[in-house]
Amino acid sequence: MSNINGKVYAMNAVTPMKTWKTWILRTIFFVLGHVKPLQNDLIDLSFIEFARWVIVPRNAFPFLRSGQVQEDLKYDYLLFFSNFNGTWNQYIDAFSAVLSKGLNLIWRWSEKFPGSVPVTIFKEYIARVQFDTDYYYTAYPNATANDVNSAHIVQASLDSLSLDAGKYTPEQFAVAYLRFVLQVQTHLGETGEAPIAG
Amino acid sequence: MSKLNETDVQGFVLRGYNLPVARYLFLHFEDAQRTRKLIGRLLPEVTTGQRWDGGKPDSTVNIAFTHRGLQHLDLPDVTLLSFPVEFQHGMKHRAGILGDCGVNSPDHWEKVWREDRVHAWIGVNGQTTEALEACCANIQSLIEEAGGATIVDTQDAAAVVKNGKPTTSEHFGYTDGFGNPDFIGIERSTQPGQGKLLPNGTWAPLATGELLLGYADEAGELPVAPIPHLLASNGTFMVYRKMHQNVATFRAYLDRQAELYTGGKEKLAAKFIGRWRDGTPLELSPDKPDPSIVQDPNRSTDFTYGGDGEGTRCPIGAHIRRVHPRDAFGFNGQLINRRRITRRGLPYGRFVPEGEPVSDTEERGIIFMALNASLSRQFEFVQQQWVQYGNDSHLGNDKDMLIGNHGGRGRFVVQGEASVTNPPFVCSGLPDFVELRGGDYFFLPSITALGMIVMGLVDPR
């Protein structure tokens, strides 16, 4: 069992919500999904590979009969799955520092949520509602979201240069090559193992 | 915030003394009761944060303890267990986290650090060597008289002297001494660029709790601290690292790379750090050093990276950009306010000017000392995520050019432009320019806390 694979961390969290609050959260997610600029801060933080929220209404837990006992719940549940780069502390510190309003908007409807600021009590809450991953796979364990982003930029620039490279004179090529280097010069970091912590 | 009581905080925390010579004594405790009496004898000598209105004293004395040291002073178990985990571990145990492997591995450390012998650090700074010797002699005789503790190691350090005057230069030839943060309530003329960035582009001092325990920090709470409050308040944590510098390797590497770099050797040296060797920041003066900027405290550290997203003035991976990213990660710099450290170190070993023969095997380097309210959130984070790694700057696994543990395999990219004087350039095959020789984590108590320790009055609840 591990929450970590290479440079990426799998966090799972489940929080209860009073059913009358669920529709408010649905509306918030709807707006977030359709008003792209609201996601900008999330994108700028750039250490999230993939993240999702799943509202599970109290009667929506899959029921397949065949001897399964049906659930009888009072609360709706909010499931959260994140795949992020960096350490657990770093991740929560960053969100608490710059995205506290967004976090509050999503989790204030969950019971006993203490608010995302100050951070120490917020971390205690997360530790309580987080549950662990049994099996975690990533196709690129040695690359973070930043690394992947840079890699795509390098690939695109290389493809562009390769297209015409053979047609240039050496002098023309040197100019095109310099242009290429300038395009990729902030994207050449090595990939490899993650730092060790804890 | 509540007014800071400067006489209760050790002076070493509140200010860099700017005294040219220092000696650090490392103690091992054998007998708790006699050691407590010894500390009681030393207590009147301990320099507080009180201002020096009548001029600097001839010498200063400060004291700090490792967790082992606090155990040997018979502090209550509950108190000992309430210290942060990383402090309880000690720096040697954190080697994996800090990237202290390869040449920096504890296996290669000096004996006293390898063998967990250090219980206390006594820092003595002096105006002159004579004053330093006199003060140390006094302390030594107090230690002998009291019994119960022995000095297991001493370390001398001194500002590099050029033309008969002490400078803030270090052995690679760079001018050091910039970049310590400003804190609310700590007496210091605030300099633009040292505190935190505000949305309107001006700078403000950081919350006191980023340095001192017992005060509000940047997260809007009191920092996690050991109990009781009285033991922790006005105290802080200190990192001590003896970093050997391979000056010969550095000079040879710079010369070799400079042959291919068309911007010139001094500019390449500046690109490694982010400042010209005289201290001029590349962001403010990318083409040449400018003494008028360096000498003006209102300008020497007042810059941001927002206008240099491509790293063409100051490379993305340059040392000062890594350890103090300012606004480079967006969000108005808010992501870095809780990652600042206060440095207090000095160089050690004989300085060899440029052009004279120098050898890596000679003992020289820097005694790196940093103060912070949280070792794990501040120093360890910067070391692990920004020095030995580069993901936050979008540099993957690339390490700090100067202090990263490269093992001969590292790479440093100097971003550039389509110009002969500022071309893009890649430095490969980076050797280890520095090597860690040892060190540990210390707790620097307040004067009140020292008194409590002396009298055996530490009571966790």
Added chain:
Amino acid sequence: MPNQNGSVYGLTILSPIIDDERATPSHDLQIRNYLAHLSTREESPFAQAPGTHLARLVVMDDVIYVGAPACEEHLKSKYLIFESNCDGDLDGYLSGLATSIPDHLDAVWKHCVGYPGAANHQAFVEYMKACQLETTFFFAAVNDKTVNQTLRALQTQSAVADFIASHQGADSATLQREFLEFVAHLKALPPPRPGSMGPHRDIKTGGRNE
């Protein structure tokens, strides 16, 4: 369509686990045990089956009691969560799993209620869809390329950095010639295997983080 973001699909499946007091160890523990011994690297079933960027399997024992005044309640079944971030369309992905790794699928999901087995692809896909939850909000802004495109790009990035570093100061003719060779060589390289860690480094920067 909230399950999809660009070309990446966010699949969330919650499969009720069989609750049988006579089973020793219980079904959820058997799943855990099987997963504990499964490789998460190149030999992972998800590396063999196509299209998985990141995926996790989690046995959810229960919901969490956050403390008074919240009410305490419990799930009547345990659930196996399968959270996958994958390429392309759902049917294609699920069929791909059933085709490439039926034994692994069966070994895990046979402990779940109503699982028909991977042999019958249609029944398998229908079962998974019956257990699928609608992802309310899926954030995947960073990577909108396929797994193979991503792996190739990472390989390219590393090779380009090496090329640039080793060709500083080269004259234009040599540079051009060697660049063309480089591009041809890179095209001919097989793509890196999914789940692999890349070349071994002798300086350890770690392997776990907190």
